[in-house]
Amino acid sequence: MRVRMRGATAIAVALLLAAAGCGGGGSDNGSTSSSSSGGGQEGGSISVLMGTAPDYLDPQLGYTTQSAEPDWITYTPLVTYRHAGGTAGGELIPGLAEALPEVSRDGLTYRLRLRRGLTFSDGRPVKASDFAYTIMRAIRVNWGGKSFFTSYIDGAAAYDSGRADSISGIQTDDATGDITIRLTQPYGAFPNVIAFPSAGLVPRGTAMRNLSNDPPPGVGPYMYTQASANRGFTLQRNPRFARFGIPDIPTGHLDTIRVTIVSNTQSEAQRVLNNEADVFDAGDTLPPSLLPQIESQARDRFSREPIPSTYYFFLNVTKPPFNNAKARQAVNMAIDREAMVRLASGFLEPTCWFLPEGIVGHPGNDATCPYGLDRPDLAGAKRLVQESGTAGAAITVWGEERSPRREYVDYYTDLLNKLGYKAQERIIADEVYFPTIGNAKTDPQTGFADWIQDFPNPSDFYLLMDARAIQPTNNQNFSKVNDPHIQAELKRLNPVPATKLDSVGDQWSALDQYTARRAYVAVYGTETMPKFFSDRLDFDAAVFHPTYLNDWTSLQLK
Amino acid sequence: MATVDSTVRAEAPVRGRGADTSAGLGPYRLGLRRLRRNKAALAFGALFLLIVVLCLCAPLYAEHVAHTSPNANHVTETVVVGGVRKDVVSPTGQPIGPTWQGRFLLGADQNGRDIAVRLLYGGRNSLEVGFLATLLTMVLATIVGIVAGYTRGFVDGVLARVLDLIWAFPVVLLGIALGTALALGGISIGPLHLEGNSLLVPAFIIGIVYIPYVAKPIRGQVLGLREQEFVDAARVGGAGPLRIMLSEILPNVASTIIVFVPLMIANAILLEAALSYLGAGVQPPNPSWGTMISDGIRLIPSAMHLTFVPGLMLVLAVLGINVFGDGVRDALDPRAKVRLEEHAEEASR
Numbered sequence: 001m002r003v004r005m006r007g008a009t010a011i012a013v014a015l016l017l018a019a020a021g022c023g024g025g026g027s028d029n030g031s032t033s034s035s036s037s038g039g040g041q042e043g044g045s046i047s048v049l050m051g052t053a054p055d056y057l058d059p060q061l062g063y064t065t066q067s068a069e070p071d072w073i074t075y076t077p078l079v080t081y082r083h084a085g086g087t088a089g090g091e092l093i094p095g096l097a098e099a100l101p102e103v104s105r106d107g108l109t110y111r112l113r114l115r116r117g118l119t120f121s122d123g124r125p126v127k128a129s130d131f132a133y134t135i136m137r138a139i140r141v142n143w144g145g146k147s148f149f150t151s152y153i154d155g156a157a158a159y160d161s162g163r164a165d166s167i168s169g170i171q172t173d174d175a176t177g178d179i180t181i182r183l184t185q186p187y188g189a190f191p192n193v194i195a196f197p198s199a200g201l202v203p204r205g206t207a208m209r210n211l212s213n214d215p216p217p218g219v220g221p222y223m224y225t226q227a228s229a230n231r232g233f234t235l236q237r238n239p240r241f242a243r244f245g246i247p248d249i250p251t252g253h254l255d256t257i258r259v260t261i262v263s264n265t266q267s268e269a270q271r272v273l274n275n276e277a278d279v280f281d282a283g284d285t286l287p288p289s290l291l292p293q294i295e296s297q298a299r300d301r302f303s304r305e306p307i308p309s310t311y312y313f314f315l316n317v318t319k320p321p322f323n324n325a326k327a328r329q330a331v332n333m334a335i336d337r338e339a340m341v342r343l344a345s346g347f348l349e350p351t352c353w354f355l356p357e358g359i360v361g362h363p364g365n366d367a368t369c370p371y372g373l374d375r376p377d378l379a380g381a382k383r384l385v386q387e388s389g390t391a392g393a394a395i396t397v398w399g400e401e402r403s404p405r406r407e408y409v410d411y412y413t414d415l416l417n418k419l420g421y422k423a424q425e426r427i428i429a430d431e432v433y434f435p436t437i438g439n440a441k442t443d444p445q446t447g448f449a450d451w452i453q454d455f456p457n458p459s460d461f462y463l464l465m466d467a468r469a470i471q472p473t474n475n476q477n478f479s480k481v482n483d484p485h486i487q488a489e490l491k492r493l494n495p496v497p498a499t500k501l502d503s504v505g506d507q508w509s510a511l512d513q514y515t516a517r518r519a520y521v522a523v524y525g526t527e528t529m530p531k532f533f534s535d536r537l538d539f540d541a542a543v544f545h546p547t548y549l550n551d552w553t554s555l556q557l558k
Numbered sequence: 559m560a561t562v563d564s565t566v567r568a569e570a571p572v573r574g575r576g577a578d579t580s581a582g583l584g585p586y587r588l589g590l591r592r593l594r595r596n597k598a599a600l601a602f603g604a605l606f607l608l609i610v611v612l613c614l615c616a617p618l619y620a621e622h623v624a625h626t627s628p629n630a631n632h633v634t635e636t637v638v639v640g641g642v643r644k645d646v647v648s649p650t651g652q653p654i655g656p657t658w659q660g661r662f663l664l665g666a667d668q669n670g671r672d673i674a675v676r677l678l679y680g681g682r683n684s685l686e687v688g689f690l691a692t693l694l695t696m697v698l699a700t701i702v703g704i705v706a707g708y709t710r711g712f713v714d715g716v717l718a719r720v721l722d723l724i725w726a727f728p729v730v731l732l733g734i735a736l737g738t739a740l741a742l743g744g745i746s747i748g749p750l751h752l753e754g755n756s757l758l759v760p761a762f763i764i765g766i767v768y769i770p771y772v773a774k775p776i777r778g779q780v781l782g783l784r785e786q787e788f789v790d791a792a793r794v795g796g797a798g799p800l801r802i803m804l805s806e807i808l809p810n811v812a813s814t815i816i817v818f819v820p821l822m823i824a825n826a827i828l829l830e831a832a833l834s835y836l837g838a839g840v841q842p843p844n845p846s847w848g849t850m851i852s853d854g855i856r857l858i859p860s861a862m863h864l865t866f867v868p869g870l871m872l873v874l875a876v877l878g879i880n881v882f883g884d885g886v887r888d889a890l891d892p893r894a895k896v897r898l899e900e901h902a903e904e905a906s907r
Contacts, residue, residue, distance in 0.1 A: 288668075
């Protein structure tokens, strides 16, 4: 799930695997021990502040982290993620299904079985057919990521276009709880797709319209008891959930979580600092002006938590000067990643790899960045530019208005000028930035880009390097990379099921090191987010999940 | 946003054959004498002039004192202040404050750029936009005002409606709309093309949106002037419309135009700052006082100098030119002040 949505994602993902090969099958039971409760209180109430309102409070519409945080613990999908921080949080575990999906040998059929005895928060029994209805609802209400379903589930596109009344590729049996999903093509990350909170089950018959002001019942540790779009909402512990005894999904410690949408992050941070509220939402940017105060007064309740994300400058390989490999190498060599960290007020960790830490295939500490990491080599970069014969070329650097992205571009433009180019900036509004640079008519030379995982899978990142993702509109492969080696590797690695990703980790890592050597992009960091609580909460016991940020089921009063 | 005082429009001294030249002095010489007696106006005029001169000296300061350029980043560099080596930008992104020495005299911004250097270059850009916009406004508004007022009829009707159309939009909103649209693709007028990041783009926008504020008073004045006897005499003498407008009408609205110039400069500088603050004026990384204030907003509690310094310069420059402009108005049209006081008294009753 992205922190900031981009509507083009699903379309591009659909194109990504248009010619993907076959994947293996097999099942895997990932159940392990439950999270511990720590030494704090059970029960109680806390207040969470959000500077950015959730896009929707309807599970089949929400597509930002602000909506995913509550939806993850109120609408459990058939498959979900372990409630743990770091790499462990990327592990798929059974949710409402008894086990992880059983995948056919050709990678086209997924079989799951619903746990027995489940009920929604309003007491209605959960049936296998509710899953089919949930997916249909997500498509019908036009969820931002619906093409993850329509592109891969057989019959989903026909349902979306109105040519069918149901999705033929989803077969369910309410008596046995069996669910069979047939795909149109193998897609290794499909288990991640059905782990989206948007695939969290709602009762059959739930209205096919936006229910943000009256969210439907779900199955999860918490349930919505009050919701008012753009003002706030309340979650209360679901008294039925504990009885289900689902392994690895905690039942939560708090009785009530009150979420208030506030007008600005300055007051949001100030109130948490003053212990007038309990949680600063991790999806918000901590005001740099308050950082010194927070770091001195709240050192024991503030930390920077990395999330799998990649921040980079794209280098269009089809246009001068970056159609010259030496020019691209020079940029990678000259970037001062420590400067980028400072521009991000410390909310960035320097890296040169496209696959971030926490994603299978990240080259890790043993691999060496081909053009350096810690110390920029400006003199060497200038020499490379001279050798490339591209010195003096005019470059337009594209960027977004909001901070610190504009500061990144200011720095980068100055760097290109120091390297001997004639660089100038073009800063445009955040809302239109990615559609503009993804339009073939714009065909930008270079500029800011980022990617925050939809789900913890390397194929989600390598979409941006896939030649098939180059499109006339909503292009995501901004560097326009069309490398035969990358294409061959993606064809081989993309169909590997998410449950077997570790078996191809080395191959993803080799691919990522190849990409870094070719300098198709200039990666400079991975984002970190603020974990910032009041004194009332047990800071150490709280889990910071790599996909859903603060895990509210782990929050506990001291 | 300051508004233009339209009370100056109809009371300027009439020159030509019907001109009033009391005490044997021409109206401009008389006005100059009055202006010399207005010490406050002269002092603020000198303040504005000082700011202009300082801004013109920006390249000298940058090269010989600060040893940097306005857009040069120094994020990971250090500077020695009072014998202590300090980060220009701290690891958590806090920029250094004023050092009161050559390098980073007034501190640095988030990108480690020298505030003093950017302040002077930003002033150049703000003033350049202000002057160019005022020039554009005055030239076009004078042409439109005189033509509309003198010709009346159909031409006046069309021009007046166009002015009404522009006037109907709030200045800032119109500026933002134009600025946002033009920042991406620039402007193409015939063979002339302006890139989106050119300073001429905000100058063009501001110049256009203020035309009605000057053209309408001029038109009103011309409507009265065209009925004067000296215009009839010129017409009887065989002069054509163009000659009458240039040699009879224009000199008689010149004092109005002169009074408007400083006021328009002040308004243009303020609007430029507002547009740049909102991202629709001077384009980054080029500095202007508006963009500098905008850049510093998010660090106000911990680095107030980022907004305070350009804000102060903006206030001083606008105050200087506004008070000087008031002095010019009083000098050329002392009755305007009396009228304003009468209006104020009536309003207070």
